[in-house]
Amino acid sequence: MAFKKHSVLPGFNLALGYTLLYLSIIVLLPLSALVLKSTGLTAEAFWHAVSEPRVVASYKVTFGASLIAATINLITGLLISWVLVRYSFPGKRFIDALVDLPFALPTAVAGIALATIYAPNGSIGQWFEPLGIKVAFSPIGIVLALTFITLPFVVRTVQPVLQDLEPELEEAASSLGATRLQIFWKVILPTLLPALLTGFALAFARAIGEYGSVIFIAGNMPYVSEITPLMIISKLEQYDYLGATAIAVVMLVVSFTLLLLINGLQWWSAKRMGRR
Amino acid sequence: MSIEIKNISKQFGDFKALDNINLEVASGELLALLGPSGCGKTSLLRVIAGLETPDNGQILFHGEDTTDTHVRERQVGFVFQHYALFRHMTVFENVAFGLRVRPKKTRPSDAEIRKKVHRLLELVQLDWLADRFPAQLSGGQRQRIALARALAVEPRVLLLDEPFGALDTKVRKELRRWLRRLHDEIHVTSVFVTHDQEEALEVADRVVVMNKGQIEQIGTPSQVYDTPASPFVYQFLGDINLFHSRVHDGWAEVAGARIAATDSPDAAKATIYVRPHEIDLSRVASEAAIAGKITHVRLLGSTVRLEVDVADHDAVEVELTRERYAEGEWKVGEAVWLNPRDAKVYTGL
Numbered sequence: 054m055a056f057k058k059h060s061v062l063p064g065f066n067l068a069l070g071y072t073l074l075y076l077s078i079i080v081l082l083p084l085s086a087l088v089l090k091s092t093g094l095t096a097e098a099f100w101h102a103v104s105e106p107r108v109v110a111s112y113k114v115t116f117g118a119s120l121i122a123a124t125i126n127l128i129t130g131l132l133i134s135w136v137l138v139r140y141s142f143p144g145k146r147f148i149d150a151l152v153d154l155p156f157a158l159p160t161a162v163a164g165i166a167l168a169t170i171y172a173p174n175g176s177i178g179q180w181f182e183p184l185g186i187k188v189a190f191s192p193i194g195i196v197l198a199l200t201f202i203t204l205p206f207v208v209r210t211v212q213p214v215l216q217d218l219e220p221e222l223e224e225a226a227s228s229l230g231a232t233r234l235q236i237f238w239k240v241i242l243p244t245l246l247p248a249l250l251t252g253f254a255l256a257f258a259r260a261i262g263e264y265g266s267v268i269f270i271a272g273n274m275p276y277v278s279e280i281t282p283l284m285i286i287s288k289l290e291q292y293d294y295l296g297a298t299a300i301a302v303v304m305l306v307v308s309f310t311l312l313l314l315i316n317g318l319q320w321w322s323a324k325r326m327g328r329r
Numbered sequence: 330m331s332i333e334i335k336n337i338s339k340q341f342g343d344f345k346a347l348d349n350i351n352l353e354v355a356s357g358e359l360l361a362l363l364g365p366s367g368c369g370k371t372s373l374l375r376v377i378a379g380l381e382t383p384d385n386g387q388i389l390f391h392g393e394d395t396t397d398t399h400v401r402e403r404q405v406g407f408v409f410q411h412y413a414l415f416r417h418m419t420v421f422e423n424v425a426f427g428l429r430v431r432p433k434k435t436r437p438s439d440a441e442i443r444k445k446v447h448r449l450l451e452l453v454q455l456d457w458l459a460d461r462f463p464a465q466l467s468g469g470q471r472q473r474i475a476l477a478r479a480l481a482v483e484p485r486v487l488l489l490d491e492p493f494g495a496l497d498t499k500v501r502k503e504l505r506r507w508l509r510r511l512h513d514e515i516h517v518t519s520v521f522v523t524h525d526q527e528e529a530l531e532v533a534d535r536v537v538v539m540n541k542g543q544i545e546q547i548g549t550p551s552q553v554y555d556t557p558a559s560p561f562v563y564q565f566l567g568d569i570n571l572f573h574s575r576v577h578d579g580w581a582e583v584a585g586a587r588i589a590a591t592d593s594p595d596a597a598k599a600t601i602y603v604r605p606h607e608i609d610l611s612r613v614a615s616e617a618a619i620a621g622k623i624t625h626v627r628l629l630g631s632t633v634r635l636e637v638d639v640a641d642h643d644a645v646e647v648e649l650t651r652e653r654y655a656e657g658e659w660k661v662g663e664a665v666w667l668n669p670r671d672a673k674v675y676t677g678l
Binding site (some may be wrong): 246 | 418
């Protein structure tokens with residue numbers, strides 16, 4: 054094989070073969086079955102299923118809320134990883150462990166807990182109620198749940214990069230006359246950008262697929278706070294398997310396109326800097 | 330721009346990195362801080378730069394106290410051992426960085442920046458790499474770019490922390506000669522840190538030898554090499570043979586040979602240092618010669634190193650030129666007499 058490079062570690066064929074087989078069975082096979090199933094629909098029926106006004110509204114809610122949640126975590130995730138790497142304070146390890154908790158908790162539990170706290174009579178929700186802001190049972194609640202669920206991604210991708218950032222870079226910039234703000238914007242942030250993008254993409258992808266936590270806090274009002282995964286479930290409950298499949302295929306295509314774009318962007322920037 | 334360092338001390342926990350350092354760097358001078366790792370030379374450089382604050386003492390630039398001036402305002406150029414180039418910027422942008430971060434009022438126009446950066450890149454002979462990224466350059470090229478970047482802000486002093494430490498021997502030698510020529514061209518007051526005595530002796534106008542947070546000796550390269558102020562300096566600036574002895578009537582005895590130790594008190598413990606290349610070999614006994622037997626011969630390019638066993642002492646290393654070795658026809662197992670041409674006797678250690 055032309056692309057096989059000589060290496061002291063044997064097993065290129067075995068490792069690549071295993072990778073392909075594994076990905077095929079775990080990822081590719083179920084997804085292609087999904088696409089295959091959707092071909093049971095005529096083009097017209099497919100279009101009808103995926104362009105129903107109620108379904109279109111759910112795309113907007115899902116992708117919109119996911120985008121907002123991932124963006125919020127992009128900023129707070131950077132802040133949290135900065136605090137965890139740059140400062141030492143009592144209870145640091147405890148907070149560090151806390152970050153991973155949203156991964157471990159059953160998502161439904163998270164949804165119910167959030168819904169209880171942020172409901173109009175809940176311990177936090179009651180303060181928003183007089184302001185006319187409804188957190189739970191509205192799109193804001195969806196964003197909140199998705200923000201909770203996707204918190205660890207940015208923190209965990211940025212943290213190691215920040216840890217490896219040589220202090221010399223900042224010292225060099227400082228000796229060249231840069232202010233703290235300039236050092237952050239011109240030196241630190243661009244160095245962290247690939248990791249931030251990865252974290253953002255992961256958080257976004259996870260948010261799009263999230264179901265368990267959202268349905269408890271969303272209120273699930275048609276056209277307002279219904280997410281696309283919920284549309285799929287409700288189709289299934291009506292035994293409309295083909296309709297559910299069609300919506301799933303749309304989600305798959307959009308998610309994959311977005312992830313491909315983000316990965317492409319990273320690949321391009323790495324190549325430009327001569328690291329590939 | 331002269332630098333004056335007054336009573337500088339710095340402690341890290343229990344470790345005394347700098348112990349009351351006093352030093353003056355003359356304007357336009359190229360000074361080397363030389364010493365083993367952990368001797369405080371890098372700490373001293375970082376204190377001069379303002380990257381580290383001293384516990385006590387003062388730093389004066391041209392008579393003006395800069396001890397509390399932030400590194401940002403101190404106008405120093407700092408070059409790091411591992412280059413510390415900004416990976417996401419091209420070579421051009423790296424060099425331009427110090428100009429671009431200036432406040433609007435003092436920032437040069439784009440055209441001026443371009444002109445200046447290209448002039449600096451020409452100075453370091455790398456103008457053709459302007460659009461590359463640091464990852465695409467060799468180590469030597471990266472360090473020259475780092476130097477151009479430091480010079481772009483027209484620093485009052487240039488500080489280099491083991492600038493050639495991460496490079497291989499051949500590039501290192503090339504680059505240090507180049508640095509010397511560059512310094513002769515631009516004459517900015519420069520201090521560089523190194524643990525390589527050859528580098529310090531070759532490049533610097535003056536050498537400061539440091540050990541355990543203190544200055545052992547300050548002098549020109551020939552002063553520190555020819556008249557080392559302490560045994561530490563002597564043994565740090567080159568290979569040595571070491572003998573222990575006692576002084577009697579102004580003479581120290583080493584394995585039957587007598588070595589002059591005038592000015593030394595009687596019966597004092599003496600340590601005698603002899604450099605391997607300052608020993609002559611002979612087949613004839615004499616009063617000042619040490620008896621021994623050749624045990625090993627190693628060829629090291631232009632020189633030959635012989636190991637000679639001497640009774641009651643550690644083995645002695647002798648370095649001969651290729652020709653001398655060939656003339657003498659020395660062989661392993663042969664009994665020889667060692668004649669030190671120059672020996673330093675230190676007493677009271």
